[in-house]
Amino acid sequence: KAGVTQTPRYLIKTRGQQVTLSCSPISGHRSVSWYQQTPGQGLQFLFEYFSETQRNKGNFPGRFSGRQFSNSRSEMNVSTLELGDSALYLCASSAAGFTDTQYFGPGTRLTVL
Protein backbone atom coordinates (compact mmCIF):
# COMPACT_ATOMS: atom_id res chain seq x y z
CA LYS A 1 0.00 0.00 0.00
CA ALA A 2 1.35 3.43 -0.87
CA GLY A 3 1.89 5.72 2.07
CA VAL A 4 0.67 9.25 2.68
CA THR A 5 2.08 11.68 0.16
CA GLN A 6 2.38 15.42 0.48
CA THR A 7 3.17 17.99 -2.17
CA PRO A 8 5.13 20.08 -2.50
CA ARG A 9 7.88 18.98 -0.15
CA TYR A 10 9.43 22.43 0.10
CA LEU A 11 7.96 25.86 -0.43
CA ILE A 12 9.27 29.40 -0.07
CA LYS A 13 6.79 32.27 0.08
CA THR A 14 6.84 35.90 1.14
CA ARG A 15 4.73 37.60 3.75
CA GLY A 16 1.22 38.38 2.62
CA GLN A 17 1.07 35.63 0.01
CA GLN A 18 -1.14 32.61 0.26
CA VAL A 19 -0.21 28.96 -0.09
CA THR A 20 -1.98 25.66 -0.76
CA LEU A 21 -0.58 22.35 0.41
CA SER A 22 -1.82 18.97 -0.73
CA CYS A 23 -2.13 15.61 1.00
CA SER A 24 -3.04 12.27 -0.54
CA PRO A 25 -4.05 9.73 2.09
CA ILE A 26 -3.56 6.00 2.09
CA SER A 27 -6.10 4.34 -0.16
CA GLY A 28 -9.30 3.62 1.72
CA HIS A 29 -8.63 6.12 4.51
CA ARG A 30 -11.37 8.68 4.98
CA SER A 31 -9.82 10.79 7.73
CA VAL A 32 -7.11 13.36 7.04
CA SER A 33 -5.62 15.49 9.79
CA TRP A 34 -3.22 18.39 9.51
CA TYR A 35 -0.53 19.43 11.96
CA GLN A 36 1.95 22.26 12.24
CA GLN A 37 5.38 21.41 13.64
CA THR A 38 7.75 24.14 14.82
CA PRO A 39 10.77 24.05 17.14
CA GLY A 40 9.06 26.38 19.59
CA GLN A 41 5.51 25.02 19.69
CA GLY A 42 6.09 21.40 18.72
CA LEU A 43 3.33 19.48 16.97
CA GLN A 44 0.01 21.29 16.96
CA PHE A 45 -3.25 20.02 15.54
CA LEU A 46 -4.85 22.18 12.87
CA PHE A 47 -7.97 20.31 11.75
CA GLU A 48 -9.36 16.97 10.70
CA TYR A 49 -11.50 16.15 7.71
CA PHE A 50 -13.62 13.07 7.37
CA SER A 51 -15.72 12.29 4.32
CA GLU A 52 -15.32 15.85 2.96
CA THR A 53 -16.45 17.49 6.23
CA GLN A 54 -14.34 19.26 8.80
CA ARG A 55 -14.99 17.19 11.86
CA ASN A 56 -12.51 18.59 14.36
CA LYS A 57 -10.42 21.70 14.61
CA GLY A 58 -7.61 23.11 16.68
CA ASN A 59 -6.95 26.65 17.83
CA PHE A 60 -5.56 28.28 14.72
CA PRO A 61 -6.79 31.54 13.19
CA GLY A 62 -9.18 31.58 10.25
CA ARG A 63 -6.26 32.19 7.86
CA PHE A 64 -5.75 28.45 8.05
CA SER A 65 -8.39 26.53 6.17
CA GLY A 66 -8.77 23.22 4.46
CA ARG A 67 -10.97 21.02 2.41
CA GLN A 68 -11.31 17.41 1.45
CA PHE A 69 -12.36 16.01 -1.88
CA SER A 70 -14.53 13.00 -2.66
CA ASN A 71 -11.40 10.87 -3.20
CA SER A 72 -10.27 11.82 0.34
CA ARG A 73 -7.38 13.95 -0.90
CA SER A 74 -7.09 17.06 1.19
CA GLU A 75 -5.73 20.54 0.75
CA MET A 76 -4.72 23.07 3.33
CA ASN A 77 -4.64 26.76 2.57
CA VAL A 78 -2.94 29.53 4.49
CA SER A 79 -3.80 33.07 3.47
CA THR A 80 -1.92 36.28 4.25
CA LEU A 81 1.22 34.46 5.29
CA GLU A 82 3.17 35.64 8.32
CA LEU A 83 6.77 34.94 9.25
CA GLY A 84 5.53 32.78 12.11
CA ASP A 85 3.82 30.43 9.68
CA SER A 86 7.20 29.00 8.73
CA ALA A 87 6.96 25.39 9.80
CA LEU A 88 6.77 21.78 8.76
CA TYR A 89 3.17 20.95 7.90
CA LEU A 90 2.30 17.31 8.37
CA CYS A 91 -0.76 15.46 7.32
CA ALA A 92 -1.88 12.12 8.62
CA SER A 93 -4.51 9.73 7.38
CA SER A 94 -6.45 7.04 9.14
CA ALA A 95 -9.44 4.88 8.50
CA ALA A 96 -11.67 6.33 11.20
CA GLY A 97 -9.97 9.24 12.94
CA PHE A 98 -8.11 9.82 16.20
CA THR A 99 -9.10 6.50 17.75
CA ASP A 100 -7.35 4.83 14.88
CA THR A 101 -3.66 4.68 14.00
CA GLN A 102 -2.57 7.86 12.24
CA TYR A 103 -0.19 7.40 9.31
CA PHE A 104 1.91 10.46 8.75
CA GLY A 105 3.29 11.87 5.54
CA PRO A 106 6.77 13.36 5.08
CA GLY A 107 5.53 16.91 5.48
CA THR A 108 5.79 20.14 3.54
CA ARG A 109 8.49 22.54 4.73
CA LEU A 110 7.13 26.07 4.36
CA THR A 111 9.47 29.02 4.69
CA VAL A 112 7.99 32.51 4.80
CA LEU A 113 10.40 35.35 4.05
Added chain:
Amino acid sequence: AQSVSQHNHHVILSEAASLELGCNYSYGGTVNLFWYVQYPGQHLQLLLKYFSGDPLVKGIKGFEAEFIKSKFSFNLRKPSVQWSDTAEYFCAVNAQESGGYNKLIFGAGTRLAVHP
Protein backbone atom coordinates in the same frame (compact mmCIF):
# COMPACT_ATOMS: atom_id res chain seq x y z
CA ALA B 1 -7.10 23.35 28.22
CA GLN B 2 -5.82 19.84 27.89
CA SER B 3 -2.05 19.44 27.75
CA VAL B 4 0.60 16.75 27.53
CA SER B 5 3.92 17.03 29.35
CA GLN B 6 7.03 15.07 28.53
CA HIS B 7 9.51 15.48 31.33
CA ASN B 8 12.75 15.00 29.48
CA HIS B 9 13.59 16.86 26.31
CA HIS B 10 16.91 15.11 25.76
CA VAL B 11 18.02 11.70 26.98
CA ILE B 12 21.41 10.13 26.34
CA LEU B 13 21.94 6.45 27.06
CA SER B 14 24.45 3.74 26.35
CA GLU B 15 23.36 0.59 24.55
CA ALA B 16 21.75 -2.01 26.82
CA ALA B 17 20.67 0.64 29.33
CA SER B 18 17.02 0.72 30.36
CA LEU B 19 14.77 3.50 29.17
CA GLU B 20 11.81 5.23 30.73
CA LEU B 21 10.30 8.34 29.19
CA GLY B 22 7.72 10.17 31.21
CA CYS B 23 4.40 11.46 29.90
CA ASN B 24 1.68 13.16 31.90
CA TYR B 25 -1.54 14.62 30.62
CA SER B 26 -4.15 16.91 32.02
CA TYR B 27 -7.65 15.76 31.21
CA GLY B 28 -10.26 14.28 33.48
CA GLY B 29 -12.33 12.40 30.94
CA THR B 30 -11.80 9.31 28.86
CA VAL B 31 -8.60 9.44 26.86
CA ASN B 32 -6.87 7.49 24.18
CA LEU B 33 -3.10 7.51 24.57
CA PHE B 34 -0.35 7.10 22.03
CA TRP B 35 3.39 7.07 21.67
CA TYR B 36 4.78 8.04 18.28
CA VAL B 37 8.40 7.85 17.17
CA GLN B 38 10.32 9.69 14.50
CA TYR B 39 13.58 8.07 13.43
CA PRO B 40 16.12 10.30 11.69
CA GLY B 41 14.97 11.03 8.17
CA GLN B 42 11.74 9.10 8.54
CA HIS B 43 8.07 9.90 9.06
CA LEU B 44 6.33 9.88 12.40
CA GLN B 45 5.05 6.40 13.11
CA LEU B 46 2.98 4.77 15.82
CA LEU B 47 4.90 2.93 18.52
CA LEU B 48 1.95 1.84 20.65
CA LYS B 49 -1.49 2.92 21.81
CA TYR B 50 -3.88 2.49 24.72
CA PHE B 51 -7.64 2.70 24.44
CA SER B 52 -8.94 0.46 27.21
CA GLY B 53 -8.31 -2.82 28.98
CA ASP B 54 -4.91 -3.94 30.23
CA PRO B 55 -3.06 -0.76 31.25
CA LEU B 56 0.25 -2.30 30.23
CA VAL B 57 0.47 -2.14 26.45
CA LYS B 58 3.16 -3.55 24.25
CA GLY B 59 4.27 -1.95 21.03
CA ILE B 60 6.77 -2.51 18.29
CA LYS B 61 10.50 -3.06 18.77
CA GLY B 62 10.21 -4.16 22.40
CA PHE B 63 8.65 -0.96 23.72
CA GLU B 64 5.88 -0.96 26.29
CA ALA B 65 3.92 1.69 28.15
CA GLU B 66 1.88 1.69 31.32
CA PHE B 67 -1.26 3.73 31.78
CA ILE B 68 -1.71 4.83 35.39
CA LYS B 69 -5.04 6.59 35.57
CA SER B 70 -4.59 7.94 39.10
CA LYS B 71 -1.35 9.63 38.06
CA PHE B 72 -2.54 10.76 34.62
CA SER B 73 0.59 9.14 33.25
CA PHE B 74 1.53 6.99 30.28
CA ASN B 75 5.24 6.31 30.56
CA LEU B 76 7.19 4.56 27.84
CA ARG B 77 9.71 1.88 28.72
CA LYS B 78 12.23 -0.41 27.11
CA PRO B 79 14.42 -2.74 29.19
CA SER B 80 17.47 -2.58 26.91
CA VAL B 81 17.94 0.10 24.26
CA GLN B 82 19.84 -0.26 21.02
CA TRP B 83 21.66 2.29 18.90
CA SER B 84 18.79 2.01 16.40
CA ASP B 85 16.39 3.42 19.00
CA THR B 86 17.95 6.83 18.52
CA ALA B 87 14.95 8.96 17.59
CA GLU B 88 12.49 11.54 18.83
CA TYR B 89 9.57 10.19 20.84
CA PHE B 90 6.21 11.90 21.16
CA CYS B 91 3.44 11.17 23.62
CA ALA B 92 -0.04 12.07 22.38
CA VAL B 93 -3.52 12.16 23.86
CA ASN B 94 -6.85 12.14 22.07
CA ALA B 95 -9.20 14.23 24.15
CA GLN B 96 -12.40 16.11 23.68
CA GLU B 97 -12.26 19.87 23.94
CA SER B 98 -15.07 22.20 24.85
CA GLY B 99 -17.50 22.54 21.99
CA GLY B 100 -17.39 18.82 21.31
CA TYR B 101 -14.29 18.87 19.17
CA ASN B 102 -11.73 16.09 19.40
CA LYS B 103 -8.07 16.75 18.93
CA LEU B 104 -4.82 14.90 19.13
CA ILE B 105 -2.55 16.74 21.55
CA PHE B 106 1.17 16.04 21.36
CA GLY B 107 3.84 16.49 23.97
CA ALA B 108 6.96 18.48 23.11
CA GLY B 109 8.91 15.34 22.32
CA THR B 110 11.98 13.66 23.81
CA ARG B 111 15.12 13.27 21.77
CA LEU B 112 16.84 10.01 22.63
CA ALA B 113 20.45 9.42 21.65
CA VAL B 114 21.85 5.93 22.22
CA HIS B 115 25.61 5.56 22.12
CA PRO B 116 27.17 2.22 21.16
